[in-house]
Amino acid sequence: MVLVNAAVVTSFDEPPHHQPFELPAVGGGQEVVEVLAVGLHPRTRSGASGTHYTSTGVLPMVPGIDGVGRRADGTLVYFAADDDTIGTLAARTVIDSRRSVALPPDADVVAIAAAMNPAMSSWVALRTRVPIEPGQSVLVLGATGNAGSMAVEVAKLLGAGRVVGAGRDRARLDALGDRGVDDIVALTDDREATARALADAAADVDIVLDFVWGRPAADAMVALVTARSDRGREMNWIEIGSTAGPTLELPSAVLRSANFRLQGSGQGSVTPRGYLAELPALVDEIDAGRIGVQTRTVPLADVERIWAEPDVPGVRTVLVP
Incomplete structure (x- = not known):
């Protein structure tokens, strides 16, 4: 024993x-x-x-x-x-x-222990669930959390041409410029103002990395689809976290009125082998200080x-x- x-x-x-x-x-x-x-x-x-x-x-x-x-x-x-x-x-x-x-x-064993899990969520999502293409645009919903702020850097590292970060913590939102964000949106209790801001900044993004879910995500889906200039252009929404709640209520028209694809990324949707294949490259990025x-x-x-x-x-x- x-x-x-x-x-x-x-x-x-x-x-x-x-x-x-x-x-x-x-x-x-x-x-x-x-x-x-x-x-x-x-x-x-x-x-x-x-x-x-x-x-x-x-x-x-x-x-x-x-x-x-x-x-x-x-x-x-x-x-x-x-x-x-x-x-x-x-x-x-x-x-x-x-x-x-x-x-x-x-x-740096402490940095790797700290960063691998939160960084892996967006890294795997953009490498295996919806492989990002060079120049595509990304909205990170929940960009002021640890995983969300790393997602800004991950998206840029993997070739995103433009990254929009949205979150509630204004100080951390403003600091995302140091991580390469191109535009920011404050998520506030004013749902209408937040929807307008999201539509102005991110209506035509290609990929959304969603760390919040719940009502803020539902509001964002409606805002983006409604304002999209070309609803036939594919938008991939990847659900990763649920800090705002485990469920949401979504109008069916969001799924019918645009080329909108909703999927998750996490244990089960990605196989253990899929995760393991991504470990060496992600370790290199973290150890080099790029995340x-x-x-x-x-x-x-x-x-x-x-x-x-x-x-x-x-x-x-x-x-x-």
């Missing part, structure tokens, strides 16, 4: 507790790695609360969906968890070697305390054993 210190969820109504956890036996294609850094992503929190759509409800569990670790031979690796109950928030964990990619020996991320590091032993603290806007918390 191998016990390791880990963030252990024993009840979905409580934060994880830092306590010993028994690692399972290593099977074929698996190995034990020393964990160096793990990003505290929203997906990690939803898994720990049992609310993510992939949750099996099995307890006890160790949350965490990815991380950076060190193999027995000293090689640094980025790895993705392949089990809902044996996650990455631990001093050591068992990984599927096929779901990992080697890192340079001088890689920016602000981080703060917290000891894994403080997981229970940090769990109750609100996220700092624009900063990704990274837990280090």
Whole structure:
């Protein structure tokens, strides 16, 4: 029996507790790695609360969906968890070697742990769900969140000619100019004014990366389709996140009156093999600093305390054993 210190969820109504956890036996294609850094992503929190759509409800569990670790031979690796109950928030964990990619020996392990998950959402969407063509225009709905602000940079890196960022946090919206945004739209409580602003800035975009969903997304769909100069020109709406709510009410005319395609991007719509194929290129971009991320590091032993603290806007918390 191998016990390791880990963030252990024993009840979905409580934060994880830092306590010993028994690692399972290593099977074929698996190995034990020393964990160096793990990003505290929203997906990690939803898994720990049992609310993510992939949750099996099995307890006890160790949350965490990815991380950076060190193999027995000293090689640094980025790895993705392949089990809902044996996650990455631990001093050591068992990984599927096929779901990992080697890192340079001088890689910034904290930056990679922080940025891979949020950056991957838009990277995979624009590489596999709707492969972006050079010069196409993109609207990032929810551009002031961590994943959304990275999506601006990702879109530019992958060839977007014009990127519009829309979000509620005015200060972070204004700062998107440093990330290459071409135009910004403030999402406000004035639905009519917001709809006009979106229509003026983004009616003719080719792709929408939607991190908000809910009523703001429905309002945006109506505004863009109504104002589109050529409704026969294809618009691809990619649903990635749901910070504004898990459901929306959408007039059927939006789908009938324009060449409007709505699809999602996430676990299930993209295969594990599809995600893995994108890891090396994305690691290179993050390690080269072309996708920016602000981080703060917290000891894994403080997981229970940090769990109750609100996220700092624009900063990704990274837990280090």
